[in-house]
Amino acid sequence: MCYIIEIRTLKKIKCNSYSVEVGNLELSSFPVLLQESYRDVRKVIVVDENTHDFCLEYLLTAFPTLEDAEVILLPTGEENKVMEVCFQVLEALSDYEIVRSDLVITLGGGVVSDMGGFIASIYKRGLPCIHIPTSLMGMVDAAIGGKTGIDLGSFKNQIGTFYNPVAVYVDQRFLETLPEEEWKSGFAEVLKHALIADRKEWDRLISSSQGELFSEENVKMILEKSIAVKANIVNEDPIEKGKRKSLNFGHTIGHAIEGYYLDLNPMSHGNCIALGIIAEAFLSNQKGTLETEELNEIVQVMMALYPCPEDLLTGVSIMLELMKNDKKNDQLGVRTCFLNKIGECSWNHLIDENDIKAAFNYLYQCYYKN
Ligand SMILES: NC(=O)c1ccc[n+]([C@@H]2O[C@H](COP(=O)([O-])OP(=O)(O)OC[C@H]3O[C@@H](n4cnc5c(N)ncnc54)[C@H](O)[C@@H]3O)[C@@H](O)[C@H]2O)c1
Ligand SMILES: [Zn+2]
Numbered sequence: 001m002c003y004i005i006e007i008r009t010l011k012k013i014k015c016n017s018y019s020v021e022v023g024n025l026e027l028s029s030f031p032v033l034l035q036e037s038y039r040d041v042r043k044v045i046v047v048d049e050n051t052h053d054f055c056l057e058y059l060l061t062a063f064p065t066l067e068d069a070e071v072i073l074l075p076t077g078e079e080n081k082v083m084e085v086c087f088q089v090l091e092a093l094s095d096y097e098i099v100r101s102d103l104v105i106t107l108g109g110g111v112v113s114d115m116g117g118f119i120a121s122i123y124k125r126g127l128p129c130i131h132i133p134t135s136l137m138g139m140v141d142a143a144i145g146g147k148t149g150i151d152l153g154s155f156k157n158q159i160g161t162f163y164n165p166v167a168v169y170v171d172q173r174f175l176e177t178l179p180e181e182e183w184k185s186g187f188a189e190v191l192k193h194a195l196i197a198d199r200k201e202w203d204r205l206i207s208s209s210q211g212e213l214f215s216e217e218n219v220k221m222i223l224e225k226s227i228a229v230k231a232n233i234v235n236e237d238p239i240e241k242g243k244r245k246s247l248n249f250g251h252t253i254g255h256a257i258e259g260y261y262l263d264l265n266p267m268s269h270g271n272c273i274a275l276g277i278i279a280e281a282f283l284s285n286q287k288g289t290l291e292t293e294e295l296n297e298i299v300q301v302m303m304a305l306y307p308c309p310e311d312l313l314t315g316v317s318i319m320l321e322l323m324k325n326d327k328k329n330d331q332l333g334v335r336t337c338f339l340n341k342i343g344e345c346s347w348n349h350l351i352d353e354n355d356i357k358a359a360f361n362y363l364y365q366c367y368y369k370n
Pocket of ligand 1: 048049050051054055076077078081108109110111112114134135136137138141142143144145147148149156157174175176177178179182185186269270
C-alpha cells in the first residue's frame with residue numbers, strides 16, 4: 001500500500017487536556033511548542049530500530065533544534081515491551097542527567113509510545129512527553145488516550161499508568177515506509193472503532209476497494225474518524241470507569257491469543273484483535289445482543305484480511321488462564337464487551353469458561369470447517 005502525500009490542512013481533535021493534531025508536522029503547533037515552551041530544555045527522542053532508520057532523519061532535518069537531542073534506541077518488537085528494557089532506559093536517562101523539566105518525544109509505533117510514555121510517566125515522577133506516532137496502530141489508537149504500559153510475561157500491558165502527553169502529532173507521511181502487514185494490523189483497530197461507535201464509517205470502510213481506501217485523502221479521513229471515536233470515548237470516561245471499556249471490544253480474547261503466541265510465533269496486535277473481534281462478536285450473538293446477519297458480515301470482513309493459526313485450539317487452556325488474569329476482570333470472573341449492533345457496544349458482561357471455549361471453537365470453525 002503506497003500513496004503520496006502533500007496535505008496542507010491540519011485538524012485538531014481534543015483529547016482530555018491535550019490536542020491530537022492531524023496533518024503536516026511543520027504546520028502543527030509542534031515547532032511553536034519547541035520554540036516557546038521547550039526551547040531551553042534537553043530533549044530525549046525515543047525510537048525503535050525501524051523508526052530510527054525510517055523516521056528520525058526526517059524529524060531532525062525538519063526541526064534542526066532537535067539535532068542536540070539524546071536519542072534512545074529501543075529494540076524493536078512487542079517482546080521488548082518489558083521492564084528489563086525500561087530499566088536500561090531509566091539508567092540511560094539518569095546517565096544523561098535528564099531532569100524533570102526536560103522533554104521526551106516518542107517517535108514510533110505503539111510499542112514505542114506505550115513504553116516511552118510509561119518511562120516518561122515514572123522517571124522523576126513524570127517528564128513532559130510528546131507522542132509522534134509512526135504506525136497506523138499508533139496513530140489511531142496507541143498514542144491516543146493517555147494509557148501507557150508494558151507487558152509482564154505473557155500478560156499484556158499488565159504494568160502501566162494513565163499519563164497524558166503534552167500533545168500528539170499525527171503526520172501521515174510517516175506511514176509511507178510502514179510495511180503492509182503493519183497497515184493491516186492498525187486497520188484492525190480502525191475497524192474496531194467503527195464497529196463500536198460508527199456504523200456509517202464501517203459501511204464506508206467495507207464497501208471501498210483497497211485502492212480507494214488507501215488513497216491520500218482517504219487515509220486522512222480514516223485517521224480523523226478513527227481518532228475521533230477514541231478521543232470522544234476517552235473524553236467521556238478518561239480513566240475507564242465505564243464507556244472507555246468499549247474500546248476493549250475484541251481484546252479479552254485477542255490479548256489472550258497475542259500473549260499465548262508471543263513466545264511461540266508472535267502475531268501482530270491487530271491480527272490478534274481481529275480474531276478476538278470474531279470471537280467476541282460470536283459471543284454477542286450467542287447472548288442475544290447481535291443479529292446473526294451482522295455477525296456474519298463482521299466475520300466475512302475479518303476473515304478476508306486476517307489469518308488464524310492452525311494450531312489455535314491446542315492453546316485454549318493456556319489462553320483461558322491468561323484471560324483469568326486480564327485487567328478487565330473483577331472478583332466475579334472474566335468480563336468482556338458485546339456488540340449490540342454494528343456501531344454500538346456494551347461492556348462488563350460476565351462470560352464463563354464454556355462461553356470462551358465455544359468462542360474459540362467457533363473462531364476455528366470459521367477458518368477450518370472443511
Ligand atoms: N496504549 C494504548 O491505548 C494502546 C492501544 C492500542 C495498542 N497498544 C499497543 O501498541 C502496540 C502495537 O502497536 P504497533 O502495531 O504500532 O507496534 P510496533 O510499535 O511494534 O510497530 C509495528 C512495527 O512497525 C514498525 N514501524 C513503526 N512505524 C514505522 C514506519 N513509519 N516505517 C517503518 N516501520 C515502522 C515498528 O518498528 C515495528 O516493527 C502493542 O504493544 C499494543 O499493546 C496500546
Ligand atoms: Zn488494541
